[in-house]
Amino acid sequence: VQLQASGGGLVQPGESLRLSCATSGFTLDDYAIAWFRQAPGKEREWVSCIDKTKLDGINFKVNYADSVKGRFTVSEDDAKNTVSLQMNSLEPEDTAVYYCAADSRQYCLYYGGAPILNYDYWGQGTLVTVSS
Numbered sequence: 001v002q003l004q005a006s007g008g009g010l011v012q013p014g015e016s017l018r019l020s021c022a023t024s025g026f027t028l029d030d031y032a033i034a035w036f037r038q039a040p041g042k043e044r045e046w047v048s049c050i051d052k053t054k055l056d057g058i059n060f061k062v063n064y065a066d067s068v069k070g071r072f073t074v075s076e077d078d079a080k081n082t083v084s085l086q087m088n089s090l091e092p093e094d095t096a097v098y099y100c101a102a103d104s105r106q107y108c109l110y111y112g113g114a115p116i117l118n119y120d121y122w123g124q125g126t127l128v129t130v131s132s
Contacts, residue, residue, distance in 0.1 A: 001025040003123030005100045010129045011090055019085040021100030021123055028076055032103045033083050034119060035074065037096035037128075046115035047098070048074045048085065049108035063108060065115075067093075090130045097125035 007019040021033070034049040047068055051061040062074055073086045083100060101119035103109060109116050 001102065001121045003100050003102055003121055005098060005123045005126040008098060008126035008128045010131065012132050013091055013130055015090055015130075016086070016088045017090060017128060019087065019098055019100075019126060019128070021083040021085075023081045023083065023100075023102065026102065026104070028078050028081060028083070030104065030106065032106050032108050032119075033074075033076070034101045034103070034108060034115075035085050036099045036101060036117070037094075038099070038125070039093075039096040042096075044099070044117060045096070048072060049115070050074055050076065050083070051108045052106040087128070090128075092130050095128060095130050097127050099123060099125045 002024045004022045005019060011017050029052060032049060032052055035047040036044050037047050038044040046065055048064045064072060071089045075084050100123045102121045103119040109118050
């Protein structure tokens with residue numbers, strides 16, 4: 001199993017950026033996929049997760065951190081084995097190294113209601129800098 005994040009760069013506040021996570025060695029539908037970020041000097045922070053357990057029997061469920069809700073959108077391209085993170089209306093506070101992660105348990109990982117880092121597999125990060 002491998003994941004590789006890419007697409008980071010330097011953008012100005014208000015601009016958009018699209019990150020990609022290329023995956024191999026597993027079927028996307030069978031793994032929960034999460035995005036995390038880590039700003040300089042701060043702990044790694046959960047951004048989003050795609051839960052593959054289909055609690056309604058039909059759809060995957062995507063969850064977002066409050067700080068990015070309405071601005072960030074996650075999508076998957078099964079044919080390309082790629083997960084994308086579309087980031088709009090970027091703010092300086094979004095500056096961080098962004099990581100994608102996968103877990104074979106299919107569900108997003110929480111403990112005590114808070115997202116946790118215990119995903120099976122991680123990609124290397126890609127740096128996003130939002131600055132004028």
